[in-house]
Amino acid sequence: AQTVTQSQPEMSVQEAETVTLSCTYDTSENNYYLFWYKQPPSRQMILVIRQEAYKQQNATENRFSVNFQKAAKSFSLKISDSQLGDTAMYFCAFLRLGTASKLTFGTGTRLQVTL
Amino acid sequence: DAGVTQSPTHLIKTRGQQVTLRCSPKSGHDTVSWYQQALGQGPQFIFQYYEEEERQRGNFPDRFSGHQFPNYSSELNVNALLLGDSALYLCASRTGGYNEQFFGPGTRLTVL
Numbered sequence: 495a496q497t498v499t500q501s502q503p504e505m506s507v508q509e510a511e512t513v514t515l516s517c518t519y520d521t522s523e524n525n526y527y528l529f530w531y532k533q534p535p536s537r538q539m540i541l542v543i544r545q546e547a548y549k550q551q552n553a554t555e556n557r558f559s560v561n562f563q564k565a566a567k568s569f570s571l572k573i574s575d576s577q578l579g580d581t582a583m584y585f586c587a588f589l590r591l592g593t594a595s596k597l598t599f600g601t602g603t604r605l606q607v608t609l
Numbered sequence: 610d611a612g613v614t615q616s617p618t619h620l621i622k623t624r625g626q627q628v629t630l631r632c633s634p635k636s637g638h639d640t641v642s643w644y645q646q647a648l649g650q651g652p653q654f655i656f657q658y659y660e661e662e663e664r665q666r667g668n669f670p671d672r673f674s675g676h677q678f679p680n681y682s683s684e685l686n687v688n689a690l691l692l693g694d695s696a697l698y699l700c701a702s703r704t705g706g707y708n709e710q711f712f713g714p715g716t717r718l719t720v721l
Contacts, residue, residue, distance in 0.1 A: 599651030
């Protein structure tokens with residue numbers, strides 16, 4: 495079974511600064527996807543960024559980028575130029591190929607962006 | 610284009626009762642999954658429906674059952690409710706392959 499660990503329950507960052515959220519996972523699989531989801535107070539889970547394990551290049555989406563270290567089983571999210579709208583719970587999630595819907599989530603990191 | 614919708618928004622039940630939650634997938638999506646998110650936790654996968662059949666199931670008891678209709682909408686049924694079933698229930702939909710799952714806003718179930 496896969497496990498996803500987010501060791502930072504809460505983090506705070508000032509507007510316009512950069513913050514990095516940590517995620518580690520444990521799996522014996524070689525083919526999988528990793529995701530970061532954002533869940534604002536409205537509760538709607540929104541995909542932030544996705545990384546395919548077979549790709550060595552780290553994924554980027556505008557102000558969001560990841561540092562994917564496959565050997566270390568680490569998948570951190572960097573948010574640059576933080577905005578007040580980034581305030582939310584952030585979940586790291588794992589998807590094993592062949593289980594096309596079964597996302598395994600971490601416990602989340604609550605990010606607060608302050609003025 | 611409406612995204613994933615869920616009803617009701619909130620629900621209060623008592624122990625032993627039964628509950629039905631509903632989900633309409635995003636237009637063009639044919640696969641629906643359900644997740645349970647307890648307070649302060651990440652979502653846990655309950656099951657997935659495709660072509661009106663349960664295709665995958667997480668570690669949930671048989672009290673949790675579901676259904677998918679020909680229009681791809683889905684229901685989650687929970688029988689003999691326990692206090693521990695209190696949670697946010699999320700529905701997610703996608704189309705074939707490993708495309709992005711789109712989540713609904715969830716139904717908050719409180720069991721008293």
